[in-house]
Amino acid sequence: MPKNIVSNNIISFNNVSKTYDDRDVALVGAYCSIPQGAFACIIGPSGGGKSTVLKLIAGITDATSGTLSKPKHIAMVFQDGALMPWLSVLENISFGLHGKGLSMARIRSIAMKYSKMMGLQGLEAKLPRELSGGERGRVGIARALAVNPHVLLLDEPFSALDPKTTDELYKDIIKIWKETGKTIVMVSHSIEEAVALGTMVLVVKERAIKKVFEIDLPYPRHEHILPYMREVRHIKREFFK
């Protein structure tokens, strides 16, 4: 059923469908609204359409039909970092800043600011291959934040990281979200992760946005907090239905 598009929604899917090469259906009749400042987590099985939703928002691909409203300034953190191997940490962070009429000094100062924000001091001159998985993830986040986007997209940024690093990055992401007030849309394969971070959880399966859950719980959220576990169980029931 179509959802009402609310005026403060920063992203709205209105009957959006995506088909590749006229035959591979990736998303059918998607309706969804993401309010400004929300932390939306997209969960779903592989091949269910969650990456398509993210790619449509990122502008990597266009909708075949329907209307998708989104802001112009969007940045993305990729699953494997997608850092340029020949660029240093600082150069990677400033990747999206060139060609925007900024002076080199300004570009450097912005890159330094986000390098510091993500705890990358001392690593500025290093190449991505000299960094750990967590550090690479931080560079990816710093690169995305450096362009000051309206919406920050995260494509399973924690999937290849160890639990300790993941936990640290959870805290970083929540801190950035609270400090900047940016809208975050994150694809995750983990329901627990989505409930731990998001203010809303979108269940995408069978190439459609099946259900949207609002999560109204204080942070931090973890398995020792009963309402958190209740939300996880609730979403799991819908997920596996």
Add this chain to the structure above:
Amino acid sequence: MIIRGNARVPKTFFERLYYAVLPLTATLFLFALLSAISLYPFGSVPPLPAPYIAGAFFASFMRLGVAYGIALIVAIPLVMLSRRGHFAETFFLSFFDVVQSVPVLAFFPLVAGIFLQFGYINTAAIFVLFLAMLWNIVFSLITGLKAIPRDISWAAHVFGVKGFAYAYRVLLPAITPSLITGSLLAWAQGWNIIIVAEVLRVYIPYGTGADDLYGIGSVLVDSITAGETGTFAVAILFLVGAIALINFFVWQRLLKYAEKYRFE
């Protein structure tokens, strides 16, 4: 010496010299020396002076350099063109496959005939060298472009790096390793072909050694056909030594430099 995993990574200049080129150079040099010895006695004709042979090598080197430059200028737009959509890719890749499988020397009588008619003898050799080098560069570039992870292209798109900026800031660095490998193969192919490309008398009715181009290829062929074994021995030793030095001081360094540009 650094031990990294099971690999022993040479660190100092001499370690790299030993591990990278010394065994190969020593083998080639030994082979050249044995060839030279087998030709002993060198006959009544004394070898040509070393500056003459060095000059011949330099002339061949310049010829290869020009051919390589042209091959590079032609290869890059050709590859870019082949990447413009699915149809272009299918068409150009099939076309490249067919053309590159035709032996380059098969073109030579025709090419030489045309250029010689107009008196452009050097151009005939350069054209054949260019054809020999082109496909190594083209196919290496295609492989390099195909190896760029999708995430990298998407990241460039999301961060607004498009058009010329994309070519300069993403494509060019991303294909650097392939470009260097392709160039190395192209030059190797060029050195192979130069032996034939400079001996133009074959394509000129009643042609003699005087019609050949001045270069290390023609010196080798002319000296052996004239029985000047001393010149041949010196020339082949010079060729092997010079190529080994180029390999060590240029290609090995470039290959090492290209490591920075490789995707993990």
